[in-house]
Amino acid sequence: MSKGITSRDTDYSQWYNELVVKADLAEHSAVRGCMVIKPYGYAIWEKMQAALDQMFKDTGHSNAYFPLFIPKSFFSKEASHVEGFATECAVVTHYRLKNDGTGQIVVDEEAKLEEELIVRPTSETIIWNTYRGWIESYRDLPILVNQWANVVRWEMRTRLFLRTAEFLWQEGHTAHATREEAVEETNRMLGVYADFAENWMALPVVKGRKTENERFAGALDTLCIEALMQDGKALQAGTSHFLGQNFAKAFDVKFTAKDGKLDYVWATSWGVSTRLMGALIMAHSDDAGLVLPPKLAPIQVVIVPIYKTDEEKAGITGFADTLIAELKAQGISVRFDDRDTQRPGFKFAEWELKGVPVRIAVGARDMQNGTVEIARRDTQTKETVAQEGLAARVAGLLEDIQQHIFTKALTFRNANTVEVNTYDEFKQVLEEKGGFISAHWDGTVETEKRIKEETKATIRCIPLAGQPEDGFCMVTGKPSTQRVLFARAY
RNA sequence: CGGGAUGUAGCGCAGCCCGGUAGCGCGCUUCGUUCGGGACGAAGAGGCCGCAGGUUCGAAUCCUGUCAUCCCGACCA
Numbered sequence: 001m002s003k004g005i006t007s008r009d010t011d012y013s014q015w016y017n018e019l020v021v022k023a024d025l026a027e028h029s030a031v032r033g034c035m036v037i038k039p040y041g042y043a044i045w046e047k048m049q050a051a052l053d054q055m056f057k058d059t060g061h062s063n064a065y066f067p068l069f070i071p072k073s074f075f076s077k078e079a080s081h082v083e084g085f086a087t088e089c090a091v092v093t094h095y096r097l098k099n100d101g102t103g104q105i106v107v108d109e110e111a112k113l114e115e116e117l118i119v120r121p122t123s124e125t126i127i128w129n130t131y132r133g134w135i136e137s138y139r140d141l142p143i144l145v146n147q148w149a150n151v152v153r154w155e156m157r158t159r160l161f162l163r164t165a166e167f168l169w170q171e172g173h174t175a176h177a178t179r180e181e182a183v184e185e186t187n188r189m190l191g192v193y194a195d196f197a198e199n200w201m202a203l204p205v206v207k208g209r210k211t212e213n214e215r216f217a218g219a220l221d222t223l224c225i226e227a228l229m230q231d232g233k234a235l236q237a238g239t240s241h242f243l244g245q246n247f248a249k250a251f252d253v254k255f256t257a258k259d260g261k262l263d264y265v266w267a268t269s270w271g272v273s274t275r276l277m278g279a280l281i282m283a284h285s286d287d288a289g290l291v292l293p294p295k296l297a298p299i300q301v302v303i304v305p306i307y308k309t310d311e312e313k314a315g316i317t318g319f320a321d322t323l324i325a326e327l328k329a330q331g332i333s334v335r336f337d338d339r340d341t342q343r344p345g346f347k348f349a350e351w352e353l354k355g356v357p358v359r360i361a362v363g364a365r366d367m368q369n370g371t372v373e374i375a376r377r378d379t380q381t382k383e384t385v386a387q388e389g390l391a392a393r394v395a396g397l398l399e400d401i402q403q404h405i406f407t408k409a410l411t412f413r414n415a416n417t418v419e420v421n422t423y424d425e426f427k428q429v430l431e432e433k434g435g436f437i438s439a440h441w442d443g444t445v446e447t448e449k450r451i452k453e454e455t456k457a458t459i460r461c462i463p464l465a466g467q468p469e470d471g472f473c474m475v476t477g478k479p480s481t482q483r484v485l486f487a488r489a490y
Numbered sequence: 491c492g493g494g495a496u497g498u499a500g501c502g503c504a505g506c507c508c509g510g511u512a513g514c515g516c517g518c519u520u521c522g523u524u525c526g527g528g529a530c531g532a533a534g535a536g537g538c539c540g541c542a543g544g545u546u547c548g549a550a551u552c553c554u555g556u557c558a559u560c561c562c563g564a565c566c567a
Contacts, residue, residue, distance in 0.1 A: 003516095003528055032559085088566070156565060163567070214567085236567070275567095306526050345527035352527095363526055373526075458567095489567080 005353075007287045012231040016282060020160045023290045023354050025277065033158040033165030040354065041277065043298035045168065048276060049148065051200050051295075052170065055192050061144040061172060066126050068150075069117035074125035077250040081124065084217020088154040090119040119152040124218060124243070124269060127173045128251040135175060135265055137256050142185070143175040161278035162235075162490055169273035175265045177257065179244075182266035183221075186242040189270040190223045193238035201276065202293040202406035203227050203283050204413050205237055206436070206485060208461025213445050219269075220244035226460045226485065228413045229282040232434020234460045234487035237279050240270035278490070283409050284378075290355030291378055293405050294398040299335045301327060301394060302356045306344045306363035313338070316362050319387070323360075326391035332398065352377060357401050358394060378405050419483065423474045426486070430457055436487050440480035442473035451475060457486045 005018040020026055025041030037045065053063070069092060075082050096111030120126065127145075134140060152166045172189060176182040190207055197203045205225035215222040219241035227237045248254070248264035255265055284291040294300050303320050307313040320336050327334045335356075337347050344361065351359055359382075361373040372390065375382035378401050385393060416435030420426045429437055441447060441459065452458050462484045471480050 028559095153566085155567085304526095308525065340525090343525050343527090343529065345525085345529080347528090348526095349528045361526070365526075 003349075005287070005289065008230065015287070016278075017160065019281060019285060019289060019353075025281075025290075026160050028160070031165075033155060035160050035164050037168075037274070040298060044280070044292070044296055045274060045277060047296045047298065048196075048200070049170075052192075052196055052272065053146075053148075055196060056146050056170075056172065059144075059188060059192060061146045061174075063147060064145045065147050065149070066123050066130065068120055070120050070123070070126045072116045072118055074129055075118060077125065078218050078246055081218035081246075081250075085121045085153070089121055090152050090154055092117040092119065120149070121151055121153045122269075122271075123147065123149070123151075123171055124173065124247055125251070128247040128253060128267070131173075131175055131265070132251050132253045135253055135255050138177045138258055141175055141177045141255060141265065142181065144172075144185075145174065146170055146172040159278075161274055161281070163275075167274045169271050171269060171271040174268045175248075175253070176268070177255065177263075177266070179266050182244075182268050183242055185268045186221065186223060186240050186270070189268070190225065190238070190240040193225050193240065193270070193272060196272075197225055197227065197237055197276075197279075198406065200293065200295050201280050201283070202295075202402055202409060203237065203279060204406065204410040206461060206463055207465065208463045208485065210239075210461060211445075211448060211459050211484075213448050214459065216241045216269075218243060218246055220246070223464070224461055226436075226487075227279055227283060228416060228436060228487070229279070229490070230412070231282070232416060232488075234436065234489040235275070235279050235282070236460070236489065237276060238270070238272040241268060243267035243269060284405055285355065286380075288349075288380065289353030291405065292355035292357060294357045294402045297355065297357050298333065299351075299354075299356050300332050300398055301334045301358045301360060302347075302351045303334065303336045303360045303362065304344055304347050304351075305336075305338055306361060308364070312364045312367075313340075315364075315367050319362060319367065323387075323390060327394060330391060330395050332391075332395060348375075352380075358397055360390075360394075376401055378408075417485075421471070421474060426457075426474055427455055430455055430486075430488065434488065436460070436485050438483045438485055439474045440469075440471035440482075441484050442476050442478035442480055444476075447473060447475050451486070455488075457488050460485045460487050460489060 005022055006014045008015045023040070024038050026035045026037045029036045093113055093116050094107045094111050095113060096108040097105050098108040100106045131143060134143060148170045150166055150168050155163050155165050158164050174185050176185060194205050194207050197205045205227045207223065207225055210222040210224055216239065221242040223240045224236050225238045227235050229235055245264040245266060247267050253265045254262050256262055280296065281290065284293070303323065305313060305316040305320065307316055317338065324334045324336060348359065355377060357377050359375040359377070361375070366372050370387050371384050372387055373382055373384050376397060416433065417438065418429055418435065419438045420429055421439070426437055426439055437457070448459055462482065466482050468482050471483070472478065473480050
């Protein structure tokens with residue numbers, strides 16, 4: 001491993017790419033646009049999954065699994081949905097290979113599928129086709145299902161975690177008897193995502209509504225959580241859609257209500273993906289490497305022994321074994337790094353690169369004094385403390401770190417969210433500082449597109465917490481009733 | 491799909507103009523000394539030079555084709 005990584009100031013984008021690879025999170029695969037998520041990176045994703053999965057269960061949802069392949073005909077049933085995904089679908093056309101006689105393996109042209117299959121870019125169509133068979137009466141509703149799956153979107157330009165051709169995600173798909181209930185579900189799940197982002201990822205987010213232009217293909221309303229990265233660019237971290245009756249109509253899913261009337265079912269869908277890994281990395285990490293919030297760190301504490309002789313090592317190991325047992329009893333994950341193939345300085349740097357929140361170094365000197373050196377990753381500070389009561393101190397420290405990382409990110413976001421009233425001011429802030437820019441907009445797609453073309457900034461969302469405020473569109477001067485949040489985005 | 495560039499050891503690169511059968515750094519292996527912030531020394535291992543043709547006594551090097559990757563644009567979130 002070569003020393004260090006490119007600093008954020010030098011090249012933020014390169015810093016990110018190097019960090020993902022050097023911290024052992026993921027790497028490029030032999031398949032264009034697809035990544036290999038390595039064990040350490042996958043361990044973080046698993047922690048995210050576990051927390052989210054529990055939150056879904058706590059809000060009444062169950063997991064299920066639907067096919068990877070979707071008949072092409074399903075796609076054409078909801079017009080705007082097709083339009084949104086048509087240009088980035090992988091299509092399966094054949095089901096057999098053969099040897100061409102010269103030792104080459106080729107597609108057997110005779111084994112052509114009668115109907116081509118689309119590798120799912122999202123599962124609304126196959127799921128709603130299935131729901132038709134599940135729903136007859138209001139008694140069958142609501143259906144609250146989630147699936148953990150991979151999806152494929154044939155992207156032209158990819159980046160590890162942020163945009164890959166294949167990615168992992170969860171997609172919730174719910175069916176309801178009334179519009180109100182579906183809208184409520186859409187809001188509830190957005191709340192779950194915001195809760196997860198802030199309390200697990202330590203990532204402050206803005207809850208908002210997408211403009212018509214940015215809305216999910218096939219949805220009546222798209223809600224989102226938007227986060228700000230350290231380079232001043234925004235990242236959409238999760239979405240929750242109110243689908244109205246669009247898919248129920250496309251797939252003819254009706255139910256009989258209490259009063260005997262037949263009506264189409266109301267729908268929602270919501271999802272977060274491995275893109276969250278990118279958000280996690282870019283929100284907190286520094287020039288020394290990854291900074292992980294303790295709640296998502298696969299290893300929360302690493303113990304590095306410092307010794308010269310076998311006797312010293314044995315003494316330290318005895319101490320470490322006791323400490324590890326105490327920490328584990330509190331549900332804290334610990335790694336005792338007793339590799340004698342690396343020296344302590346190397347280990348320090350390596351675990352910092354990998355973002356382990358707390359490091360405890362114990363040497364012969366500490367053993368004599370009854371102390372350890374304890375270092376926290378988020379502030380890069382260290383102090384010498386007594387061995388006595390260490391487990392409790394570590395537990396408290398982990399909580400402090402979780403809190404501190406969030407506060408730091410929140411302070412950054414607040415410092416990088418500004419209100420502007422003129423287009424000139426807007427452009428200036430965008431160039432000099434980036435971040436979220438709160439401004440009045442006339443509500444038209446034309447103006448939104450013009451701003452995007454001229455500045456590359458998009459409307460990230462119309463904040464749900466935003467107060468109505470009369471003003472004038474910074475571009476056209478037309479009246480506006482609320483500020484919206486702009487940013488350049490990933 | 492348009493413009494530009496690059497494919498040589500696990501990674502990063504030199505060699506190519508002026509053809510003579512491959513080298514440097516990191517990493518890896520072994521031994522020794524080290525060990526409180528990315529150690530040092532010595533000895534090793536490792537390469538159909540992206541692939542396929544061609545020119546030549548001889549090709550990493552010249553020519554043709556092809557594939558792949560990266561950057562900029564277009565497209566996309």
